[in-house]
Amino acid sequence: MIVLNLRCANAHRFEGWFASGEEFATQAGRHLVSCPICGSQDVAKLPAGPRVRRAARRDDAPCAVAPSGTEPAAQAVAMLVEQLLLASEDVGEHFPEEARKIHRDEAPARNIRGLASREQVGELRDEGIVVVSLPHPHKNAMH
Numbered sequence: 001m002i003v004l005n006l007r008c009a010n011a012h013r014f015e016g017w018f019a020s021g022e023e024f025a026t027q028a029g030r031h032l033v034s035c036p037i038c039g040s041q042d043v044a045k046l047p048a049g050p051r052v053r054r055a056a057r058r059d060d061a062p063c064a065v066a067p068s069g070t071e072p073a074a075q076a077v078a079m080l081v082e083q084l085l086l087a088s089e090d091v092g093e094h095f096p097e098e099a100r101k102i103h104r105d106e107a108p109a110r111n112i113r114g115l116a117s118r119e120q121v122g123e124l125r126d127e128g129i130v131v132v133s134l135p136h137p138h139k140n141a142m143h
């Protein structure tokens, strides 16, 4: 799973998560990638910034913060969460289901946020899906 910096024809910048750079090219070619702000499907890849590369390298490491925990990665996760909240679709309780669909290319690739139990998050991770637990779930509505 990698995070790509993307830009639409209207110069909106956002991020997309893909299995690989090749996967992005395939999805973009099939018009499966669209801007979360204006819906444009004319999307181009931007060079990855340092923040994004660091996030991508963390793919194989735990990237969640327990609600009451303070782990070393907390700051990196907070930055990632901030980016996700800026451009993500709130799918509520359908989060596990939607995350799987996106992972299997059954739904348009996009950032989503929503609700999932710790057990569900564990299952998603087992399937190779990158899930970030929000440290303060009640802030989800602040968008």
Ligand SMILES: [Zn+2]
Binding pocket: 008, 009, 010, 011, 012, 035, 036, 037, 038, 039, 040
């Ligand atoms: Zn746009």
